[in-house]
Amino acid sequence: MNPDRIETISAWLAATDIGLLELRGPGTRLRLRNDGGGLPLRGEPIADASPAAAPGGSVTANAASVGVFLHRHPLRETALAPIGTRVVAGQPLGLLQVGALLLPLCAPRAGTVTGLRVAHGTAVGYGTPLVELAPL
Amino acid sequence: MIEILSASALATVQDLGRVGALQWGVGTSGAMDPLALAAGNLLLGNDANAAAIEVPVFPFQVRFGADLAIALTGADCAARLDDVPLLPWWVVEARVGQVLSLGVPRAAGHWRASRAYLCVAGGVDVPAVLGSRSTQLRGAFGGHEGRALRQGDVLCAAAPGIGRCGSGFGLLPPALAMPLQLDGVPAMRVLPAAEYGHYTEASRAAFWAGEWKITAQSDRYGYRLAGAALEAANPVEMRSHGIVPGVIQVPPGGQPIVQMRDAQPSGGYPKLGTVIEADLWRLGQAPIGSRVRFIEATWDDALDAREQMHAWLADARRLVELHRRQRARSAS
Numbered sequence: 351m352n353p354d355r356i357e358t359i360s361a362w363l364a365a366t367d368i369g370l371l372e373l374r375g376p377g378t379r380l381r382l383r384n385d386g387g388g389l390p391l392r393g394e395p396i397a398d399a400s401p402a403a404a405p406g407g408s409v410t411a412n413a414a415s416v417g418v419f420l421h422r423h424p425l426r427e428t429a430l431a432p433i434g435t436r437v438v439a440g441q442p443l444g445l446l447q448v449g450a451l452l453l454p455l456c457a458p459r460a461g462t463v464t465g466l467r468v469a470h471g472t473a474v475g476y477g478t479p480l481v482e483l484a485p486l
Numbered sequence: 487m488i489e490i491l492s493a494s495a496l497a498t499v500q501d502l503g504r505v506g507a508l509q510w511g512v513g514t515s516g517a518m519d520p521l522a523l524a525a526g527n528l529l530l531g532n533d534a535n536a537a538a539i540e541v542p543v544f545p546f547q548v549r550f551g552a553d554l555a556i557a558l559t560g561a562d563c564a565a566r567l568d569d570v571p572l573l574p575w576w577v578v579e580a581r582v583g584q585v586l587s588l589g590v591p592r593a594a595g596h597w598r599a600s601r602a603y604l605c606v607a608g609g610v611d612v613p614a615v616l617g618s619r620s621t622q623l624r625g626a627f628g629g630h631e632g633r634a635l636r637q638g639d640v641l642c643a644a645a646p647g648i649g650r651c652g653s654g655f656g657l658l659p660p661a662l663a664m665p666l667q668l669d670g671v672p673a674m675r676v677l678p679a680a681e682y683g684h685y686t687e688a689s690r691a692a693f694w695a696g697e698w699k700i701t702a703q704s705d706r707y708g709y710r711l712a713g714a715a716l717e718a719a720n721p722v723e724m725r726s727h728g729i730v731p732g733v734i735q736v737p738p739g740g741q742p743i744v745q746m747r748d749a750q751p752s753g754g755y756p757k758l759g760t761v762i763e764a765d766l767w768r769l770g771q772a773p774i775g776s777r778v779r780f781i782e783a784t785w786d787d788a789l790d791a792r793e794q795m796h797a798w799l800a801d802a803r804r805l806v807e808l809h810r811r812q813r814a815r816s817a818s
Contacts, residue, residue, distance in 0.1 A: 451805040
């Protein structure tokens with residue numbers, strides 16, 4: 351990406367109340383943090399939506415997109431994976447609602463659901479840890 | 487290939503309807519919940535009008551004779567693919583030999599639905615007749631051999647195989663996104679029709695204020711409602727004339743009939759009102775024995791409601807396509 355573009359985008363970002371901007375393209379990923387400090391850019395390790403290690407050896411399933419975290423399907427009364435449920439890798443633990451779209455929040459590995467990091471119905475950003483899993 | 491395992495005889499192949507055929511005396515047919523059918527199709531990347539299976543009686547089971555992407559919409563029937571529970575309004579990939587089972591629909595708060603839609607990649611591959619793949623039961627053409635599905639019937643999907651359209655995601659049901667209730671009872675907007683003025687003021691008031699029970703004499707042809715008897719100020723005698731789905735007729739007994747998707751194209755009873763096109767899906771999902779209310783609407787209200795329905799579909803399609811593209815990119 352052209353560095354001039356990054357400066358332009360940063361200037362735009364600084365004028366908003368957006369905290370984090372991430373742009374992805376073929377072979378590139380740009381992450382800009384708007385902490386009110388203005389330019390220059392801060393280089394930092396990229397935290398993505400892959401499972402994050404949490405204290406106590408547990409892992410979290412993280413939001414792969416901006417959206418509203420749902421622990422249960424809007425038509426259902428019980429959670430997809432209530433606390434204490436043993437799940438297999440890839441099993442949906444909850445949903446992310448993006449407008450009319452419902453995306454699954456999949457277990458990054460097998461384990462037991464030990465807790466929610468955010469409540470049902472909370473608007474979350476990309477990469478936000480949502481559900482805690484204790485590995486089996 | 488999809489083999490029907492259930493003996494219940496009321497499931498039919500439907501698309502959005504045989505629009506434009508009334509001029510030949512051919513009824514509209516089509517899905518009782520066209521919004522659910524269109525949503526299931528857009529989850530699969532199909533044309534919104536692709537044919538699907540409408541299921542009004544449960545349990546219902548099919549076996550897949552080939553790998554196939556499917557979407558389930560409409561009533562939440564606690565569906566299972568073999569032993570794996572499926573989410574409602576969801577797209578999944580079924581494997582050859584797997585059995586899909588739909589149970590009795592569950593209520594979700596105030597929303598009770600009665601019909602499920604099984605949409606398949608590419609749509610159910612039956613020939614179009616007079617521009618539609620809907621089953622025309624009265625004329626015995628269209629759909630699968632012009633009749634309801636039977637145990638042992640085998641249907642084909644126009645785009646079998648998996649891995650093409652993506653799966654494992656869903657849509658928020660429009661009943662939740664665009665709820666419409668009056669005092670906790672599902673409601674539909676109604677335009678007063680040509681003979682509205684013939685009814686007594688008390689009857690007109692009772693029509694809007696009362697709850698109407700959907701009686702057991704209700705099906706794809708029409709819903710017979712029970713409630714306060716509606717009385718005309720003077721007897722209304724009419725010749726038969728053209729009618730469309732949604733028209734609310736009042737036979738001499740005073741208990742109204744709402745014409746539904748398989749309605750005949752003409753009738754002679756006086757017309758009190760017409761359920762607006764954008765709310766027919768709500769009525770199409772209302773189960774027998776449940777109660778509904780009617781809300782008086784204007785022509786502009788009806789157009790706004792149709793606009794809102796189309797906007798919901800367009801937005802859902804945009805989000806589904808965006809998601810599908812994003813997934814294809816991250817997979818490559």
